[in-house]
Every structure is written in structure tokens, then in C-alpha cells.
Amino acid sequence: SQRVILDGDYGIDDALALLYLAGTSTVEILAVGSVHGNAGADQAADNALRVLGLTGIPDVPVAVGARQPLAQPVRLSSLVHGEDGLGGAVLPPARGRRVVSVSAAEQMVQMARAYPGECSILATGPFTNLALALLMEPELPHLIERVVLMGGAVAEPGNVTPSAEANIFCDPEAAAAVLSAPWPVTMVALDATMGTWLEVSDLDRIESTTTPAGKFVQASLSHYLDFHRKNYGRHSCPLHDPSAAVVLTHPSTATCVNTPVKVELRGEHTRGMTVVDRRGNAGPRQPGTPEVQVVVALNREQVVNKVLDTVLGPP
Numbered sequence: 001s002q003r004v005i006l007d008g009d010y011g012i013d014d015a016l017a018l019l020y021l022a023g024t025s026t027v028e029i030l031a032v033g034s035v036h037g038n039a040g041a042d043q044a045a046d047n048a049l050r051v052l053g054l055t056g057i058p059d060v061p062v063a064v065g066a067r068q069p070l071a072q073p074v075r076l077s078s079l080v081h082g083e084d085g086l087g088g089a090v091l092p093p094a095r096g097r098r099v100v101s102v103s104a105a106e107q108m109v110q111m112a113r114a115y116p117g118e119c120s121i122l123a124t125g126p127f128t129n130l131a132l133a134l135l136m137e138p139e140l141p142h143l144i145e146r147v148v149l150m151g152g153a154v155a156e157p158g159n160v161t162p163s164a165e166a167n168i169f170c171d172p173e174a175a176a177a178v179l180s181a182p183w184p185v186t187m188v189a190l191d192a193t194m195g196t197w198l199e200v201s202d203l204d205r206i207e208s209t210t211t212p213a214g215k216f217v218q219a220s221l222s223h224y225l226d227f228h229r230k231n232y233g234r235h236s237c238p239l240h241d242p243s244a245a246v247v248l249t250h251p252s253t254a255t256c257v258n259t260p261v262k263v264e265l266r267g268e269h270t271r272g273m274t275v276v277d278r279r280g281n282a283g284p285r286q287p288g289t290p291e292v293q294v295v296v297a298l299n300r301e302q303v304v305n306k307v308l309d310t311v312l313g314p315p
């Protein structure tokens with residue numbers, strides 16, 4: 001099975017990604033870390049605990065991570081995910097589950113050392129914890145099998161500013177560190193995740209669910225759908241973080257390009273933009289810049305069906 005460390009800002013779509021992986025028998029969730037982003041890091045950890053409480057898997061350690069980015073003030077996406085990060089969907093406190101006493105970055109390093117070369121990281125929030133872990137353990141890139149992250153945009157516009165995607169924008173310095181470290185990175189960009197909007201039949205399926213996990217998905221998505229209706233004029237929403245989770249479990253759903261990815265840190269209007277080298281062989285590449293596997297398209301049908309089949313049960 002695939003050993004995975006999850007790191008996220010446990011908002012609505014992060015929660016769905018967590019439910020998907022928890023329900024996937026080929027995946028072993030080693031640990032979960034929280035980070036600022038959709039909600040504060042403490043709230044995000046509490047959300048992860050409650051969502052784990054909906055699953056059958058016991059004893060996954062959850063650690064609180066960075067409460068703020070490396071080099072800018074914290075900015076929470078309460079508008080998109082609600083004040084509590086889960087769109088106001090009420091979940092009981094997870095009985096018997098508590099956060100562990102180490103930070104998410106420390107926990108990541110501990111797990112990487114315990115299973116050298118055997119675990120992947122799925123990062124679905126700002127990348128502050130990953131950047132801190134890289135500073136704490138310089139060997140980390142060689143201890144991790146692969147990092148799959150949701151973030152960035154290539155030809156697709158940003159979703160926070162015209163050029164920046166939220167997970168990068170909320171900590172550009174951390175993203176720059178993660179995308180230039182010598183570990184295999186798969187970046188599931190907005191170009192791919194904006195192709196995973198739910199169709200009417202998917203929404204009907206969610207509407208008719210009766211399980212506790214299904215009811216939670218229904219309640220939290222209703223806030224997310226509202227946000228997208230107001231801001232995108234569509235009665236639907238895309239599945240950003242669950243798409244990254246499916247890329248981890250089923251890489252064949254993804255269309256990729258390999259390229260170095262630079263994060264713009266100084267642009268007046270472009271801070272947090274991901275700069276991708278699409279010149280083919282036309283220009284020389286800076287030596288020593290690792291290539292990132294950038295997912296630019298996904299098989300929508302496969303991605304959505306895998307998530308819904310796993311979380312809601314077969315149709």
C-alpha cells in the first residue's frame with residue numbers, strides 16, 4: 001500500500017480529499033498535519049480530527065502546523081470555506097482523538113525518517129510546513145518518495161489574484177522552497193483542477209446520500225456551491241484537493257508536462273505566480289533547477305467518480 005503524510009488547511013475540499021484517501025484501501029495515512037489557509041491552523045487540525053472521526057480508521061496522529069506564513073501576514077479564506085473552514089457543516093467532536101504534541105513539520109520529519117524512501121506527502125494547503133521540514137531535515141528530499149501538491153496555475157488564471165493560486169499566494173516563499181528542492185514533485189495546477197467541476201448527476205448523487213460521511217459532504221459542499229454560484233455564476237464547483245489525491249492514487253488520470261517551476265516573489269501584481277518554462281528547446285534552462293511534474297489536465301469523469309464512489313459508496 002501507499003504510505004502518505006497529509007498536510008492541509010482542512011477546508012471543504014481538503015476534507016473531501018481526506019475522506020477519499022481514508023476510504024481507499026491501497027492507502028495508509030501515516031499522519032496528518034494542519035496549516036493556516038482556509039482556516040487557522042488550530043481550527044484546521046480540529047477539522048481534520050472531526051473528519052477522521054467519520055472514517056473507520058483509528059489512531060492517525062494529527063499535528064497542528066504553522067499558524068502563519070514564512071514572510072507575510074496570515075490570510076484566511078473564510079469567504080470560500082466559512083468561518084470554521086467546513087462551511088458550517090456540523091460535525092461532532094472526534095471522541096478519543098486529540099492533536100499530538102509535536103508540530104506538523106516535526107511530525108513530517110519523524111515519519112520520513114521512520115519510513116525512508118517509502119512515504120509520499122500530499123499537500124493541499126499553503127506549503128509552510130513542508131518548507132519548515134526542509135529546513136529542519138536537509139536530507140528530507142531524499143527520504144520522501146514523492147510530493148503531490150495542489151497549487152499553482154500555468155495558462156489558467158489565478159484564483160486569488162489574476163496570476164496567483166491560493167495555496168501559493170498564502171505563502172509564496174514556502175512554495176518557492178518546496179518547488180526548488182530536489183525531491184520528485186507533482187504539482188496539480190488549477191489548469192487541471194478547474195476541469196473537475198461537478199455535473200448535475202454528481203450533485204444529484206450527493207443530494208441523495210444518507211450516510212454520515214455523505215451528509216457531511218452534502219452540508220459542507222452547500223456552502224462551497226454558494227460561493228461558486230456567486231463568484232463563477234455556475235451551479236457547481238470544482239474539486240481541487242480531491243483531484244490531487246486522485247493523482248496520487250491514480251497517476252494515469254493526469255496529463256503532465258515536466259518543467260522547472262519558479263514562484264514570483266517580488267512582482268507588484270504577480271507575487272505568488274508560478275512561472276513555468278514552456279519554451280520547449282528554444283531557450284537554455286538554468287542548470288540545477290529541478291523539473292516539476294505539472295499536471296495540466298485531468299480525466300474529469302474518472303477523478304469525480306473515484307472520489308464519489310469512495311466517499312458516498314457505489315452509485
Ligand code: BDR
Pocket residue numbers: 011012013014038077080124125150159165166167240241
Ligand atoms: C486551493 O485553495 C483552497 O481554498 C482549497 O482548499 C485548495 O487547496 C485551491 O486554490
Ligand code: CA
Pocket residue numbers: 008009010011013014037038124125241
Ligand atoms: Ca486546501
